[in-house]
Amino acid sequence: MGQCIYLTDLDDTLFRSSHKHPQGEALTRVTTATNGHHGHMNPAQQGLLSALRATGAVIPVTARSTDAFSRVHLDFGTRRAILANGAVILNAEGVADPAWLAHTAHIGRSAETLLLDMSALIGAELGSAARSWIVEEYGAPVYFCVKMNATGAAEVRSGITAAAERLASRFDLSGLQQHANGNNLSFTPIGISKREACRHLIDSIRDGGGAPLIGIGDSLTDLPFMGLCDFIMTPSGSQIADLMARMTDGDLTP
Template identity: 90%
Template sequence: MNPAQQGLLSALRATGAVIPVTARSTEAFSRVHLDFGTRRAILANGAVILNGEGVAEPDWLAHTAHIGRSAEALLLDMSALIDAEFGTAARSWIVEEYGAPVYFCVKMNASAAEDVRTGISAAAELLASRFNLSGLQQHANGNNLSFTPTGISKRDACRHLIDSIRDGSGAPLIGIGDSLTDLPFMGLCDFIMTPSGSQIAGLMARTSDKDLTP
């Protein structure tokens, strides 16, 4: 974390709890050692909701596991195609939670930014040309291309969590994110915040430039 990020986390922690909402799996999140002021979290693009004790909510887990297993054959075929067509130029895997597949991810092994952009675009086009992806939500940001079954989302998980914990006290709920796919869950909050240089900020800048063009 840079000093600005550290300062923001400290300021937020001073006024309330910070609930992480992330694509990170349960295993990856277990390696994050930050004090958020709560053990609650939304993980794996919304597939897992950790409660106040840091334990996955079983009913939500069963709900998303059913959705993920319904898409498992398609995700396996997508992964096999990427391996066959890209070889060592890319890596792909299916993220699993408690034995159930929840989303599919592709990354390029190139180091140059232009090569990464070209590779991610090619992978997205290849998958779209071979499969019916209407039942998946596609997300691309930097060296990350992911496909999540419809019904598993950060927004759905956040709505469930907000409904269960909001107490009517009037405490403001602030949604913070950097990716376009964060906007749906951020829209559930009273205020939204995004870092400069983020995918969201870039879109806002491009939109603003167009609006100001005579």
């Protein structure tokens, strides 16, 4: 029987920004962020990655672009990865799968005008309260992201909600998958997803030898790719763990 195959999200799963860690916790910086919010691991996260490395193949599955992923300073033991919410699949040599790139580029370019109009609206109507950008891979747009510039949790939450409502009132978003988690609001063209990329990758690497497939993630948008796996793991305090706690308590309100 083969070792495990771990498909794991990165941000807020294996590491997080220092301000999201409890004060006084021993931290190791593991990413370089252009905005200064570098990713850090606590001892438990470091121990988890070591255990994963020792028992199987660790394959990152992340919303990070190719550029942002290049600034993750961790050795996963493989060069395989799924990047940009599933728009890019890196093979065992760390090279982007050209057929998959062509597939997702076609989807992204079909939504390009809409994404540009959404970005223009956020810039014009929210101004300095928010920042937004279109993530591109190999020249093709693949998703749109909005973040608030506020620092308070309540301000961020209300700002993200207001931005989502404003965009929904002005545009037909039926062709996009919307996701909100903390200070992150994103819109990805339907057809580009972690789940579809993972399905493609799994088909190419699973050899029928019985290696357990384990999905790890923190966000509700990770659940679709995690659902392809034999088992799932999530950090305590994550969006997934909070949903499970509410279900246990009989409270399914957002």
